[in-house]
Amino acid sequence: MDVLQQPRNEAxxxxxxxxxxxxxxxxxxxxxxxxxxxxxxxxxxELLGACGAQVHVYADALSTTFERLILRGAEHPQGSFVRHCHEWDETIFAGAAIAIADCEEDDEAKAFFDAARLAGVPVNVIDKPAFCQFQFGSIVNRSPVVVSISTDGAAPILAQAIRRRIETLLPRALKGWAELAQTLRDRVNERLTPGPLRRAFWERFVDRAFSSSDTPEEGVGGLLLEEADRLREAPAHSSRGRVTLVGAGPGDAELLTLKAVRALQAADVILFDDLVSSEVLELARREAKRMLVGKRGGRTSCRQEDINDMMVTLAKAGKRVVRLKSGDPMIFGRAGEEIAHLDRENIPVDVIPGITAASAMASRLGISLTHRDHAQSVRFITGHSRHGGLPTDVNWRTVADSHTTTVFYMGGRTAPLIADRLIDEGLSSETPVIIISDVSRTTERAWNGTLATISDGIAQIGYDNPVLIAIGSTLAARQIVAQDTDGFGSDRRMALGAR
Known part of the structure; x- marks a missing residue:
């Protein structure tokens, strides 16, 4: 199958x-x-003046703040302020790009709104949504980079909180890098044709901009143009794409790393697993092609060999490929096989880790997987073999260690067999157990009990969705609050280790 022509299950x-x-x-x-x-x-x-507009102000009297603004209008050399010492009337709208008013009474607001609309001028009456054709958002200013946040008037305080968070993420030096990009754009476009080469140049530019706390030094622009020339002179090498294995975490998009989000924003093609949430995919570059390559036990799945071939074919076509895996790609994600295959084909590959499901479970339930008095180590084990039964290459006597917390991945169907085997190897049947499915998602369900009652737990939780089984004495260290399974969002007390 030619994956470029017939992508499987493209989303x-x-x-x-x-x-x-x-x-x-x-x-x-x-x-x-x-x-x-x-x-x-x-x-x-002031906002309009900062945009370079000619601001015509109509008012009998001005506040002290407004008077000071007009006096220091020279601070906005591109804009200007013109004071008209009278109230507005229908003649002021001629030739205006937009019209803004602050009106105390609704009658006046409606009159201003109607007059502006009649003149064909977009209008905003401050704090009166019924008389606004457009709205102002909270602004993060790194001009020429400008970020505006809107909550559609529902929660201005929320918009301000979002702005503060974005302010911390965008370095002040970004303004200088954006200005440099403006000066370089035409010259870079002359050197590099649209496609992989130009994209490679700007992605390297962005990496520099976000990794630097300083504005660009003098001469950086020339060095960057030399880099563009090198890309143009070595197209055969530069046109080859690369693959990035990205951990999508357990499902909650807020658990993604910043580096993972950047990879999704830079991708040309995203090959994603069945368990990757739609919220995570929503953070990807909108132009990126998305291809479902899910592998689920007991269901029709995409073969690993086909996935390997897709990555190679796409990368050799010059694409930046993100292989998006649930959890952490290096834990039960078959990343080793994919990396080895890409290495054999000389495809550049890197890895961005994600939060594995066991860590997400521990944080969600407020438990520690290690404890100086209960468990001095933690172990992750696959819950089934390639053929569906218990894994045969596991030293079960070692696993049956009361001083270790053991977490079984993909062990829903084999849960009773796991419990029986551990009890046979000497682990107490009263050892605490947690079973959790869909960890960190709105459909999350949790159960606690013991090895002796694990069959009851898996019967309640089921195994159609991703299941984790945690076993160990540290799980009884505290009481936790877990999301109820009734679907109504109420909380219930789940006593770990309760008999």
Whole structure:
């Protein structure tokens, strides 16, 4: 099968509904209208002036804040402020790009709104959503990089909190790098044709921008253009893509690493497992092709050999391929086989770790997998063999250690067999057990009991969804609150180790 022509189970990108269309509006040199002399109107006027607009202010009187803004208008050399010492009327809208007003009464707000619309001018009346054709968001300013956040008026405080978080993620030096990108863009485009070469250049540029805490030094632009020339002169080598194995974590998109998000944003093709959540996929670059290559026990699955061949074919075609795996790719993810296959084909490959399900379980339930008084080590074991029964190459006597916490992955169908074998090897039948499915997802379910009652637990939890089985005395160290399984979001007390 030619995977480039007939991708298996390709998942098309899906656009979620938008409350409002985010638009960035060029106002440099444009005439805009601000009616009202309040502090709120001054803030809007300052924003418009910073965009280079000619701000015409209509008000009998101005607040102290507004007066100071107009006096220091020279700080916005691209914009300007024109004071009109009278209230607005229907004649002020001629030639205006937008109109903003601060009106105390709804009657005045409606009159301003109607007059602006009649003149064909987009209008916003501050703090009166019924009289707004557009809204202002909370802004993160690294101009020419500008980030705006909107909650559609539902929670302005939330928008401000989001802005503060983004402020911490975007280095101040990003402004200088963005300005450098503006100066280089045309010259880079002259050197590199659209496609893998140009994309490779800008991805390296972005890596530099985000790894530097300083603005670009003098001469960096010339060095970057030399790098573009080298890419152009070595197209055969540069056009080869690469593969990145990315850990998607247990399902909650907030548990992704920043590096994983960046890889998803840079991908041309994403080969994702059956267990990867839609919330994680939503963070990927919208233009990236998404291909489901899931492997699930007891279900029709994509062969590992086919996945290996897909990665090689796509990478040799110059694609940046993300192999997106649930949990951590290096734990029961067959990453070793994929890396070895890519190495044989001389395909560059790197790995971005993810939070494995056992760690997510421990944090969700508030338990530690190790404890100085109960368990001095932790062990992860696959819960089944290639043919479906218990794994045969496991030293079960060693596993039956009361001072070790053991977590079985993919052990839902073999849970009773696991318990019987551990008891036969000397582990107490009263050893605490936790069974959890869909860890970190809204459908998460948890059960606690003992080795002796593990059959009851797996009967309650089921094994259609991903299941973890944790066994060890440390699991009884505290009481935890787990999400109820009734689907109504109520909490219930789950006493670990309770008999």
């Amino acid at each position: 098309p990108a899906r656009m979620e509904p938008l409350a409002k269309l985010p638009v960035f509006w060029a106002l440099e040199g444009k005439r805009v209208v601000v009616a009202g002399g309040s502090d709120a109107a001054a803030w809007k006027a």
